[in-house]
Amino acid sequence: MSISIQEPYFSALQKPEQSKAKAQGAVGSSAFQDALNAVQNNAKDPKENSFQIGGKSYTQDEWDKLLSDFDRQAEKLREEIREEIEEREALQEAKESGAYEESEITDDQIAALFADRG
DSSP states (O other), rough: OOOOHHHHHHHHHHHHHHHHHHHHHHHHHHHHHHHHHHHHHOOOOOGGGGGTTTEEEHHHHHHHHHHHHHHHHHHHHHHHHHHHHHHHHHHHHHHHHHOOOOOOOHHHHHHHHHHTTO
């Protein structure tokens, strides 16, 4: 009983010199040249360069837009926090000066407000 080696699958095992030459010829100049051209084109136009950050890739313009959106949202959040602090300080001052009176709302009053909705 002999084992025959099928050509398409095991050609590299039978003829290492020929399979290496085929592999180099297949990848050869065209694929390498295409990759080299892509790198050179990206080097010429820096706006089209992309940076891999985590699972995403951003061009310089996209990255700048992302950062400005982030900065805008952070400033909006800081402003909301400032307003909340000012409101709490004003409420505390009103309580200390006696100008603010807390009203006691009972459970029955709350139930009456929502009775028509239920």
